[in-house]
Amino acid sequence: MKSLKERTEDFWKLFSEKESEIRSLMDENKIMERFSDIDSMFEIDMPFMMGKSSTENKYELIFNPAGLKSRYFIADYFKRKMPVELKKKWNFYDMKPAMGIKNMRLLINDENFYEEDFSVLIKNIDAERKRVDILVLCPKFFGQKKVFEENEMYNVIYNIMDALLGEGIVESYLGMIKIEDIESSPEETLTLREFSIKMDEISEENSWIKNPKILDRYNTYRCDIENIEDLRAVRNDIVVGFSSNMAVVEEYAEENNEYNFMSGQGGIYGMLFYDNSEVPNEEKIPLRDKLESILAELPEYGDIFEIFGAATGLYKSYIDIIIYDYDLFGIILEKLEIGKEFPELFYKDFKVGSEIRKIVSISGMVS
Numbered sequence: 001m002k003s004l005k006e007r008t009e010d011f012w013k014l015f016s017e018k019e020s021e022i023r024s025l026m027d028e029n030k031i032m033e034r035f036s037d038i039d040s041m042f043e044i045d046m047p048f049m050m051g052k053s054s055t056e057n058k059y060e061l062i063f064n065p066a067g068l069k070s071r072y073f074i075a076d077y078f079k080r081k082m083p084v085e086l087k088k089k090w091n092f093y094d095m096k097p098a099m100g101i102k103n104m105r106l107l108i109n110d111e112n113f114y115e116e117d118f119s120v121l122i123k124n125i126d127a128e129r130k131r132v133d134i135l136v137l138c139p140k141f142f143g144q145k146k147v148f149e150e151n152e153m154y155n156v157i158y159n160i161m162d163a164l165l166g167e168g169i170v171e172s173y174l175g176m177i178k179i180e181d182i183e184s185s186p187e188e189t190l191t192l193r194e195f196s197i198k199m200d201e202i203s204e205e206n207s208w209i210k211n212p213k214i215l216d217r218y219n220t221y222r223c224d225i226e227n228i229e230d231l232r233a234v235r236n237d238i239v240v241g242f243s244s245n246m247a248v249v250e251e252y253a254e255e256n257n258e259y260n261f262m263s264g265q266g267g268i269y270g271m272l273f274y275d276n277s278e279v280p281n282e283e284k285i286p287l288r289d290k291l292e293s294i295l296a297e298l299p300e301y302g303d304i305f306e307i308f309g310a311a312t313g314l315y316k317s318y319i320d321i322i323i324y325d326y327d328l329f330g331i332i333l334e335k336l337e338i339g340k341e342f343p344e345l346f347y348k349d350f351k352v353g354s355e356i357r358k359i360v361s362i363s364g365m366v367s
Contacts, residue, residue: 003325004074004266005304007043008081014041016083019090023059026052044074044265053091062093066158066167069245070262072214073308073322080302095214098166108156111148113140118160120195121188124175127206131175132199137189142181153179164196172212173203218242218309221249231314234273234348234356241311243320245269249309253352268323269308269350272359274342276317287341288317294338295319304328320350333359 002010015022022038025031031038031050042048047064063078065071075094082092106113117140124133136157141148157177161170190198203210220242231237235252243249248258248269259269272291276284288310295301309320323329336359338345345359 002043002266003327004044004077004262005325005328007266008078008324011041011043011078012081012083012086016086019086022050023089026050026059045261046071046074049096056091058091059089060091060093062096065095066162068258068261069214069247070258070265070267073245073262074265074267076213076215077324095167095171096162098169099163104160104163106156106159108148108152111140113138113156113160115192118157118192119189120192122190122195122198123178125202126175129175130173130206130208132173132202133176133178134174134195135178135180137180139181141179160192164192165199166211168212168214169199169203171214172217173199173208215244215308218244219246221246225314234316235271235311235313235318237313237315238311238318239313241309241318243309245308248320248350252350256351259349259351262322266324268326269320270323271318271320271348271350272345273316273318273348274345275315276312277315279317284312284317288312288319291317291338291342292319295321298332300328300332304332 018038018041022031025034038050047066049060049062049064051060051062052058053060063071063075065075072095079092079094086092102115104115117138119137121135121137122132123135124131126132138153138156141153141156154177157179158170161174161177165174202208209216220240222240223238225231225237225239228236241249245258251258262269272295274291276287279287292307292310295305295307304325305321305323307319308322311318311320333347336345347357347359348354
């Protein structure tokens with residue numbers, strides 16, 4: 001099976017060959033007639049949109065990775081691999097940018113929704129967690145003969161917020177969203193445009209990043225290991241860790257939805273780990289940080305693999321990685337020089353039943 005690296009490179013090569021034809025189809029409003037042909041260029045499961053910027057006079061390819069967190073890793077990888085020459089005429093977005101809501105119309109369940117159908121009430125601002133909780137008022141959801149399911153209502157709201165604020169802001173800074181039908185709106189309610197301005201003010205007041213990257217947001221987690229029988233088993237001993245994809249961590253011993261999705265696209269979630277039982281507690285995290293630095297300084301970092309989390313346990317320390325080309329990553333490990341602090345290093349795919357492989361420093365991966 002092709003690696004994600006190969007699929008990405010093949011896509012951009014083919015897109016570069018076809019982009020002139022695609023632009024002509026867009027100019028002639030015939031793109032939908034050939035949309036299936038364009039879709040077949042992708043060897044990944046990724047919803048996307050195409051359009052043309054009214055401000056830059058550039059064509060746009062926009063990924064819509066909402067859903068599995070793995071899609072954001074893939075979209076980000078595609079963005080980094082985009083050929084420089086394409087940037088003269090194309091903007092590529094790894095997630096939906098703010099597009100504005102002027103003359104907005106959304107058709108959901110045979111019902112049209114417009115900007116004026118919504119108002120927003122800010123319920124809470126958590127500056128430390130960088131979260132804004134909101135209440136969205138939309139009488140149209142509740143005043144029609146047609147009944148809207150909860151998932152349909154939230155689909156509308158998230159589409160509107162993505163267009164209004166951009167997907168990065170929505171995923172990074174919007175917290176709890178509630179939808180209610182209130183006949184007389186409180187005075188504090190904002191129009192969508194006013195809410196957009198208010199979010200800019202909140203971000204500026206709290207020094208939040210203006211264009212946040214979803215993958216830069218890490219979650220710290222702690223594990224209760226008191227009732228775990230086999231603390232020597234891989235990851236059973238973890239006390240504390242951090243990750244930019246908690247779903248992978250939480251699914252390690254369960255359904256592996258994220259792992260299975262990523263492996264289906266040619267990527268692999270894996271982990272490197274080593275025995276830390278003889279390392280003093282105060283030195284465990286600094287030592288793990290050193291190995292992270294060694295890996296991050298490799299020339300192949302970001303192209304063939306990268307780190308998405310790490311954890312410290314009673315007996316082992318872990319570095320969680322996403323691999324874009326499994327075979328080439330194996331070659332990297334064969335040549336890896338890690339120093340005497342790490343006499344034994346092990347690799348394992350990020351699922352319970354996978355094989356553990358020992359990495360002999362500067363020698364190779366052996367079963």
